[in-house]
Amino acid sequence: MSLPQIQKAWRATAKGEPSKVLRLDDNVPVPKLNRGEVLIKVQAAALNPVAYKVIMKLIPNFILKKPYIPEHDLAGIVVDANDTEFQDGDEVFGFIPVSAAVKERKGALAQYASISASHIVRRPVNVTPTQAAGIPLAAMTAYQALFDVAHLKPEQHVFINGGSTAVGGFAIQIAKSIGCKVVASASGKNESYVRSLGADEFVDYTTGPLHATLAANPPSQKYHVFLETVGLLETSLYTSSEAYLAPGGIFVSTGPQPKGFDIAGLSRLAWKIFLQPRWLGGTKRTWKLIQVDNKHEDLVKVAEQVADGKIKPLVDSVYNFDDALKAYERIMTGRATGKVVVKVDLETE
Ligand SMILES: NC(=O)c1ccc[n+]([C@@H]2O[C@H](COP(=O)([O-])OP(=O)(O)OC[C@H]3O[C@@H](n4cnc5c(N)ncnc54)[C@H](OP(=O)(O)O)[C@@H]3O)[C@@H](O)[C@H]2O)c1
Known part of the structure; x- marks a missing residue:
């Protein structure tokens, strides 16, 4: 499968509130992979308070260079398994840890995301990508x-x-x-x-x-x-x-x-x-x-509990990719019951 070089992604261009600093850019390079990483075609991404409260608002430019792609949680399809244990076409979910987001400027709010193979697992079939995206973090x-x-x-x-x-x-x-x-x-x-x-x-x-x-x-x-x-x-x-x-x-x-x-x-x-x-x-x-640690064995256990129906997905609301700013408005009310999800691929369930 031939992959595009350029994608559409939300990027933070400065330090501040999402509505002031986020731009939807259709000319963003698709990430190159390091060893141990896979490329995901993102179906859905979910928002987390750490992104708008801490990373966008507080981390100075000399630590996190702008522009960068925000957010952590994602569900998607492996499109370059890059010699890892995954195969192209695997449907997965997981999250990009805050440390990788800050150090390596990786993010989930994009059509394509690179992520360590140890930070994803196969998505249980009883949850849709939109439901799964909000589970990991x-x-x-x-x-x-x-x-x-x-x-x-x-x-x-x-x-x-x-x-x-x-x-x-x-x-x-x-x-x-x-x-x-x-x-x-x-x-x-x-x-x-x-x-x-x-x-x-x-x-x-x-x-x-x-x-x-x-x-x-x-x-x-x-x-x-x-x-x-x-x-x-x-x-x-x-x-x-x-x-x-x-x-x-x-x-x-x-x-x-x-x-x-x-x-x-x-x-x-x-x-x-x-x-x-x-x-x-x-x-x-x-x-x-508690400071969440992206431990593969815990992600595996969470996925097993999802597959067993012990953990049910919690979706407050779903927004289209172009409406990510409305998704931020929702999470920032502090009144969501469950995850605020952004459907990156509008065809996804
Ligand atoms: N340390 C870590 O590793 C880590 C990881 C993930 C999240 N967090 C932090 O954990 C917190 C929760 O994150 P989240 O994404 O789960 O939050 P969230 O879903 O955005 O929380 C929204 C909910 O908070 C409830 N709420 C607000 N004030 C409340 C109060 N005084 N008492 C009881 N409920 C109240 C609201 O219910 P009502 O409308 O009924 O008030 C609403 O349903 C955030 O501060 C986040 O930054 C930390």
């Missing part, structure tokens, strides 16, 4: 947060703050798949969505400060794991957690997200989490950060 974050960081065991009790976030939605399904009891929060309008993912109990975080609600109604069996997937900078959920997190229990965060340059907030957080000794009133529970 968020599901692997949930998987690693629960198992690698929190060492979750079957039958344990888990609280998921942000049951309707993409990470939280995958976490509910993964925890339920090993028989855990799951309680999750979201705003009231998302109760049936969160319960449909398997949550046994629901807490509406809008009815009062969540740490106070939980402390006033502690569960008879305190949680073994508290997974914070919203990105709260405010520390009350952690500092009050002795009331609802069991001794030895672990508080895992996907990473507090300051709104702007909040030195005071970050300092408070550092004091509460890392510095304040327990004898000086520090919280007697362990706080840990």
